[in-house]
Amino acid sequence: MNELWPAPRPLDPVDRVVSLPGSKSLTNRALVLAAIADGPSVVRRPLRSRDTLLMAAALTSLGTGIEDTAGPGGGDWAVTPQAWDRDADVDCGLAGTVMRFVPPVAGLARGTVGFDGDPHMRLRPVGQMLTALADLGVHVDDDGRGALPFAVRGSGTVSGGTVTIDASASSQFVSALLLAGARYEHGVDVRHVGKPVPSLPHIEMTVQMLRQHGVGVDDSDADRWAVAPGPVAAVDHAIEPDLSNAAPFLALGAATGGRVTVTDWPATTTQPGDELREILTLMGCEVSLVDGDLTVQGPARLSGVDLDLHDVGELTPAIAALCALADSPSHLRGVAHIRGHETDRITALATELGRLGADVTEREDGLSIRPSALHGGTFHTYADHRMAHAGVILGLAVDDVLVEDIATTAKTFPDFATAWSTAVRGGSA
Numbered sequence: 001m002n003e004l005w006p007a008p009r010p011l012d013p014v015d016r017v018v019s020l021p022g023s024k025s026l027t028n029r030a031l032v033l034a035a036i037a038d039g040p041s042v043v044r045r046p047l048r049s050r051d052t053l054l055m056a057a058a059l060t061s062l063g064t065g066i067e068d069t070a071g072p073g074g075g076d077w078a079v080t081p082q083a084w085d086r087d088a089d090v091d092c093g094l095a096g097t098v099m100r101f102v103p104p105v106a107g108l109a110r111g112t113v114g115f116d117g118d119p120h121m122r123l124r125p126v127g128q129m130l131t132a133l134a135d136l137g138v139h140v141d142d143d144g145r146g147a148l149p150f151a152v153r154g155s156g157t158v159s160g161g162t163v164t165i166d167a168s169a170s171s172q173f174v175s176a177l178l179l180a181g182a183r184y185e186h187g188v189d190v191r192h193v194g195k196p197v198p199s200l201p202h203i204e205m206t207v208q209m210l211r212q213h214g215v216g217v218d219d220s221d222a223d224r225w226a227v228a229p230g231p232v233a234a235v236d237h238a239i240e241p242d243l244s245n246a247a248p249f250l251a252l253g254a255a256t257g258g259r260v261t262v263t264d265w266p267a268t269t270t271q272p273g274d275e276l277r278e279i280l281t282l283m284g285c286e287v288s289l290v291d292g293d294l295t296v297q298g299p300a301r302l303s304g305v306d307l308d309l310h311d312v313g314e315l316t317p318a319i320a321a322l323c324a325l326a327d328s329p330s331h332l333r334g335v336a337h338i339r340g341h342e343t344d345r346i347t348a349l350a351t352e353l354g355r356l357g358a359d360v361t362e363r364e365d366g367l368s369i370r371p372s373a374l375h376g377g378t379f380h381t382y383a384d385h386r387m388a389h390a391g392v393i394l395g396l397a398v399d400d401v402l403v404e405d406i407a408t409t410a411k412t413f414p415d416f417a418t419a420w421s422t423a424v425r426g427g428s429a
């Protein structure tokens with residue numbers, strides 16, 4: 001898709017209040033756990049975006065009942081676990097959570113479940129997880145390639161037990177095994193060996209949600225997570241707003257010297273986007289959280305930052321764009337794994353920021369960005385929602401930024417373009 005979208009530029013510093021759609025990561029975990037639970041449950045205020053609709057479709061194709069309840073915005077999702085006794089085909093799209101979280105539970109189905117996705121999805125890492133699944137007793141047919149397309153031949157039960165995995169490419173390998181593990185005969189005891197696991201808050205999110213479902217999880221040792229076998233209790237989840245998708249909206253305050261408030265910010269959360277409070281403070285913003293309202297007041301000039309983003313890699317594109325608008329150098333480190341995200345985000349950011357005049361050095365595990373004069377032009381997005389966020393952030397301070405394929409934001413945010421235009425220009429959506 002080559003459509004070019006003129007990124008809106010505010011005329012004055014903004015003063016806005018923004019409400020965001022739900023979290024992708026929380027919604028897709030809630031759906032998986034509801035589908036393998038011991039009774040019906042409700043996922044309240046779910047995110048309805050490409051990634052979560054693909055997850056719902058995957059679980060429905062296995063046999064799960066997922067219905068819209070009456071209510072605003074399409075209502076909630078009522079999830080009814082049912083027998084998984086058929087063959088199915090799962091479209092992973094470009095959703096890491098679908099490609100990683102569904103195969104371990106598909107091992108519990110009686111049937112062959114095929115997996116494929118977008119062209120780039122065939123390049124995203126999953127091989128280590130498929131090997132671990134095979135070690136746990138799941139029959140995986142991937143022709144030894146360790147990538148999409150592959151099939152899980154479920155026999156209805158999985159032995160489980162202890163497994164060793166290198167999860168340095170993605171925390172989702174660990175989350176995926178833990179989410180299914182309670183339903184395996186011997187539970188699952190996952191031990192990581194290799195370079196450090198990225199995105200640890202997302203594993204904490206998995207562990208916390210499993211405990212909410214009454215599942216016993218031992219995470220007392222580093223790099224080891226043990227899930228006890230047993231039932232997964234049915235629990236209703238209320239989904240928090242997506243704090244990583246708050247990044248461009250908070251950047252709107254940060255980059256314009258304006259003020260943006262995001263509503264319903266949780267007081268405590270496992271979402272990595274909560275780190276934005278500290279990161280934006282380091283960049284010179286005033287940040288306050290009062291009664292669930294997170295307000296960012298941007299400074300006259302943004303400061304550069306030196307940050308290890310290993311735990312919060314998905315924030316890198318938005319932060320890199322802000323760094324390109326800062327008046328001192330930045331170093332973003334520890335994110336080699338984001339080369340395996342929706343696109344190689346390090347190369348993509350270096351290329352696209354550089355195309356608009358930024359002074360960027362690409363390193364194996366991150367980017368260095370020095371102040372320089374930026375200019376308009378086309379910002380390519382590589383089918384990556386967060387690259388589109390980076391493009392619109394640059395467009396806040398630079399005339400004539402054209403963002404390619406703004407619709408790619410639908411991966412995690414329904415009608416982002418309207419929400420963004422409204423936030424930048426004012427008025428109601």
Ligand SMILES: O=C(O)C1=C[C@@H](OP(=O)(O)O)[C@@H](O)[C@H](O)C1
Nearest residue numbers: 025170171172198199202313314
């Ligand atoms: O479990 C999750 O919901 C996620 C984990 C992280 O993946 P990686 O560990 O592959 O970075 C994150 O980047 C992704 O957006 C969502």
Ligand SMILES: C=C(OP(=O)(O)O)C(=O)O
Nearest residue numbers: 094095096097314341342
């Ligand atoms: C890495 C991301 O997504 P996924 O869940 O597809 O891995 C992301 O949303 O930044």
